[in-house]
Amino acid sequence: MKAISLFSGGLDSQIAVCVIKDQGIDVVGINFVTPFFGAQERTRQAARDLGIEFHFLDIGPDYMDVLKKPVYGYGKNMNPCIDCHAYMFKRAGEYLQEFNANFLISGEVLGQRPMSQNKSALQAVNKLSGQQGLILRPLSAKLLESTIPEKEGWVDRSRLLDISGRSRARQMQLAEHYGIKDYPSPAGGCLLTQENFAKRLRLLLALNPDANSQDTEILKTGRHLYLNNDQLLVIGRNHDENINLEELANENDYLIKVVDRPGPLGLLRLHRMDDQAETDLAARIVARYSDARLDDIANMKISRLAGEEISLQVVPLPAEEVPDLV
Numbered sequence: 542m543k544a545i546s547l548f549s550g551g552l553d554s555q556i557a558v559c560v561i562k563d564q565g566i567d568v569v570g571i572n573f574v575t576p577f578f579g580a581q582e583r584t585r586q587a588a589r590d591l592g593i594e595f596h597f598l599d600i601g602p603d604y605m606d607v608l609k610k611p612v613y614g615y616g617k618n619m620n621p622c623i624d625c626h627a628y629m630f631k632r633a634g635e636y637l638q639e640f641n642a643n644f645l646i647s648g649e650v651l652g653q654r655p656m657s658q659n660k661s662a663l664q665a666v667n668k669l670s671g672q673q674g675l676i677l678r679p680l681s682a683k684l685l686e687s688t689i690p691e692k693e694g695w696v697d698r699s700r701l702l703d704i705s706g707r708s709r710a711r712q713m714q715l716a717e718h719y720g721i722k723d724y725p726s727p728a729g730g731c732l733l734t735q736e737n738f739a740k741r742l743r744l745l746l747a748l749n750p751d752a753n754s755q756d757t758e759i760l761k762t763g764r765h766l767y768l769n770n771d772q773l774l775v776i777g778r779n780h781d782e783n784i785n786l787e788e789l790a791n792e793n794d795y796l797i798k799v800v801d802r803p804g805p806l807g808l809l810r811l812h813r814m815d816d817q818a819e820t821d822l823a824a825r826i827v828a829r830y831s832d833a834r835l836d837d838i839a840n841m842k843i844s845r846l847a848g849e850e851i852s853l854q855v856v857p858l859p860a861e862e863v864p865d866l867v
Contacts, residue, residue, distance in 0.1 A: 542695050543567040543642040544677070545633050548595065550584030552712050552724040553648030553680060558591055559719045560679040561646055564696050569640045570595040573629050575604045576757045577732040583725065590723070594640075600632055601754035608733075609746065613665060618739035620731060622657035627669035634672040644675045644690045651681035651705040660685070680704045680712075732761070741765055741867055748773075748812045759789050759810070765867040766826070771812050774823050776830055777805040792846045795820055797827045800840040800852070804831020821855060826864075828857035 544561055548554050548570030558568050570588045574580040574597050588595035607628045611621030626649075633645050649658055656662065663685065667673040674689040682691070682701035691698040704711050716724070732738045741760045745752055748771055762785050763775040777783035783806040790796055790808055797807035797820075807827035809820060820843060828839035834857045844850040 543569065543640065544644050544646045544690075545636060545640060545642045546570045546593070547629055547633060547645070547647040548572050548584065548588060548593075549648070549730075550581065550587035550725065551648065552709070552716055552721065553650055553653075555587055555591060555648070555721050555724060556712060556715050556719065557646050557648040557679045558593060559715075559721070560700070560702060561677075561696065562591075562593075564700060566696065568593045568646070569642060571633060571636065572597050573604075573632065574599045575601045576754050576761075577608075578730055581730065583723070587723065590721075598632070598636075600628075604628065605752070605754055609750075612669060613662075616656060616734065618734055618736055619742050620733040620739075622654070623662050623665050624669065626657070627666045630666065630670035630672050630676055634670065634675065637675075643695060644677055644688070645672060646677045646679055648680060649678045651678075651684050653705075653707055677701075737867075744867060745773075759786075759808070762786060762789065763805075763808075764830075766864045767867065768809075768819050768822055768864065772819050772823075773810040773812070774826060775808045775810070776827060777807075782806075790846060794845065795823065796844050797824050798842055799828055799831040799833050800842050802832040802836075802839070804828070804833065821853070822858070824853065825855045825858040828855055829860065829863055831857075833857055 544566055546554065546558050546568050549572065561568055570593050572579050572584050580597055585595055607621060607624050611624035613623040616622050630645055651658060667676055677688045677690050678685060680702045681704055682698065683703035684705055687698060690696045738760060742757065745757065745760060749756065759775060763777050763782050766774050768774055775786060777786050786806050786808045795809040797809060798804065805827060807823060809823045824841045824843060828834065828841060833839035836857065838854045839857050841853050841855055842850065
């Protein structure tokens with residue numbers, strides 16, 4: 542008998558694996574990767590410590606459809622939690638045959654998140670996923686309807702748990718019991734739940750409704766501001782972000798830097814026909830964040846991946862005239 546675990550590497554998902562392994566069932570952990578969550582090395586290490594087979598699976602391109610039009614809407618920010626969980630269970634179900642597995646498990650706890658882990662929300666996840674009956678939540682199973690694995694005797698329901706609510710006291714006791722010492726805080730690692738990132742994402746989708754997963758990568762880097770409300774300028778805050786901006790630039794982006802003074806790299810991404818006045822303004826803002834900020838004139842270079850490169854001199858923009866950061 543084998544189960545596929547939606548494995549985040551958090552304490553709940555680790556305990557869920559242990560509870561199922563205690564019944565002699567093999568577990569395969571999968572961690573879905575999008576631009577907004579997943580692919581943390583500590584998750585792989587947690588799976589290794591538990592001695593289970595583990596895979597990162599990239600669902601970024603397809604996940605954008607879930608993000609843009611969630612059936613059950615968003616949480617506080619841009620997190621479509623119910624649709625997200627349903628989609629991950631749906632995709633996990635597609636791997637049951639490949640991994641020769643029989644059912645799915647997760648570390649979800651009834652009532653831990655009032656909006657997305659109440660009984661009706663969990664039932665909505667089951668229905669939307671298309672895997673109804675095959676989704677077992679070992680930590681709260683005794684408080685929920687019996688699933689196919691329980692009814693068929695694949696697992697012993699009496700050895701499952703009845704944890705509910707936001708307290709982690711029982712999980713901490715179980716962590717000690719199972720020897721689980723390394724696990725992240727319960728704050729969560731999903732960027733979609735973060736207010737500032739969600740604001741950036743809303744603006745991106747408003748300007749470019751067809752944005753794909755690659756387009757969202759830039760939202761994680763640098764200072765963001767908009768020129769004339771619709772032209773995105775991103776300015777690196779340190780050397781690593783400058784390098785990252787170079788890697789994220791596409792052929793239509795402008796890369797802007799001060800030639801002869803230390804300073805950041807700026808990336809100007811236009812969402813309509815470019816305008817010389819906007820590239821000049823972007824150069825003045827980049828100069829403002831460089832060591833040339835107090836100079837009368839800053840020597841700038843503006844380039845594109847296609848090979849176009851121009852040099853110009855600008856007056857660094859006064860601080861009070863710089864658009865608000867996003």
